Amino acid sequence: MAALTELVCGDFMRSTMIPEAPGVRVHEVLARTVLESVTGDRSHRHSFAASALRRSGEAMQVKMNAPAVLRRELRRRSWRRDTVAIGVAEDPYDPVEEHYRMMPQVLSVLSESQTPIALYTASTLLLRDLPLLRLIGRAVPVTVSISLATLDPGLSARVDPSASSPRARLDMVARLSEAGLAPHIRIAPLPPLLADGTAQLDELLAALSAAGAARVSVSPLQLGGDGGADFLGWLGNEHPALVRRYRSLYGRRSFVSAEYALGLRARMTPLVEKYGLGSDPESESVNPAEPSVLPPAGTAPSPDLTLF
DSSP states (O other): OOOOOOSEEEEEEEEOTTTTSSTTTEEEEEEEOOOOEETTTOOEEEEOOOOOEEEEETTEEEOOOOOOOOHHTTTSTTOOOOOEEEESSSHHHHHEHHHHOEEEEHHHHHHHOOOOOEEEEGGGGGGHHHHHHHHHHHTTTTEEEOOOOOSSSSHEEEEEEETHHHHHHHHHHHHHHHHEEEEOOEEEEOOOTTTHHHHHHHHHHHHHHHHHEEEEEEEEEEOOOHHHHHHHHHHHHHHHGGGGHHHHHTTTTSSHHHHHHHHHHHHHHHHHHHTOOOOOTTTOOOOOOSSSSSSOOOSSOOOOOOOO
16 A cells, blocks of 8 residues: 655755745755555555655645656556555645645646556645546546545544535535546544544435545544644543543554444444445555455454444
8 A cells, every 4th residue: 555755865945935824834845756655455456655745743845846756756667557645644735735736747647657546635625626637537547535524613623624624525525526536535533422423423424425425434533643642632621521531442552442443333334334335345445544344353453444
């Protein structure tokens, strides 16, 4: 499966600020590579990730030559036209993209080389490139995955602060469906005890089905790093009664317990069947953090378990 390569080598050009991303320091760099190969547990085949962006706190690296480097890498004799996953580590439609417009170039390079595309985002800026994606989809396989964990705008802003509003993302699902792109919805990052009630999930899947979603998968919230600490601080202020239950669910891990994941699947399965949003049995996840099926009985699920 695919993961964003760390920019450990490259040439610094300049630092700047742009109006599209207030408060973010943008470092323009020249990258030496944009592809990384990672084998997935399920498929045992290779896919890749390409990204022009890499965020670190309030700073963002922009790989100014990403399309050119990508074209060079795709012309290698060893290239086998494996799926390229875009957005595994950073949303490719971050507000910085509105200024630099890297994605149309990256998508065009992939299309020229007849390379299948798997695109992950939570931003409606993707709709800017919808005509191009629809055109590319006639020549190569294009999969678009949208993350949406809850219809509650306040909670959504807390667990996924850089994402577009839930209403805007539902509208984007409808636009993608109308364009024939069969959107996959990642119910992620799903915050336990806040958005995982059966009635809440039923309402969400009903809205997704009505909008034209093709299938769904589920990944519970992770609590690692500064983001996890910030979330727990907010939880203690806004929902102090849940803090002890979160400690029980997560322990010292950044991910939920096996028992919680299995219980979530048990509650989700009839809802997925009700709305006809199950995965195609022939489909394969291209996100390394999202195995498509549960592990064998008696084993612990993955930290980012995709349930369907």
